[in-house]
Amino acid sequence: MDLDGEYIHRFDTSINGVDLSKRLVSTNHNALGYFTVKSPDKYESGAWSVVHDYGSITGWDNISWNSWEPVGTKVSVHVRSSNDQINWSNWEDAVNGLSLKMTPPGRYLQVEVNLERFNNTESPVLYDISVNALNTSDEGTDLAVSITGNASSLGIGDTVHLIISLSNLGPKSCDAKLNYKIPVGLKLLSSQGPGAYDVASGVWNAGLLLVNDSVSLDLVLQVLGAGCFNHVV
Structure with a gap:
């Protein structure tokens, strides 16, 4: 050779x-x-x-x-x-x-x-x-999303950990992306997780996600004003 x-x-x-x-x-x-x-x-x-x-x-x-x-x-x-x-x-x-x-x-x-x-x-x-x-083509795969927080009632100035979990149920591996816009009245203090989260666009590029694997994004948010906050992904 x-x-x-x-x-x-x-x-x-x-x-x-x-x-x-x-x-x-x-x-x-x-x-x-x-x-x-x-x-x-x-x-x-x-x-x-x-x-x-x-x-x-x-x-x-x-x-x-x-x-x-x-x-x-x-x-x-x-x-x-x-x-x-x-x-x-x-x-x-x-x-x-x-x-x-x-x-x-x-x-x-x-x-x-x-x-x-x-x-x-x-x-x-x-x-x-x-x-x-692994097949990472544009063919569809089933992704499951869940959002959990460590508090349900907060005062102005308080902080909360928001955990967004993303799981690949198959049948294909994929380059996982998720869109989460932080509600008005909340401020992002920090984010931790695989890939990158862009606060301006709300896009989390989680990277390659294999079948049956899961990843999580931990957002630390601070309350700036009173209101009821709905989280949409």
């Missing part, structure tokens, strides 16, 4: 050369280890790694691969994600065909394939591997 390049090459030992080359756009590759000497009483291993750049932050769904694993050999796959290729999540052991459970959303996904043989003269073969990002 081309070190840190987009091309991977298949090496045929019978001709002692490359018989197939493939370009994987927006990836770079690193190879570790080798399988060369046929030694029936020796453990050998090799690794292949690829980093995929999705172009923006996304959640990662399932990973699947096709391989040939003779008795006494093993193919295992591990993944981790990052937004900057400097700070990486913990490695997750992938299960062929099943969704990833522990890998957080990120722009980059690193896939490492380990090939092992145990006292065997044959080596395992990885034919192909694919990773699917």
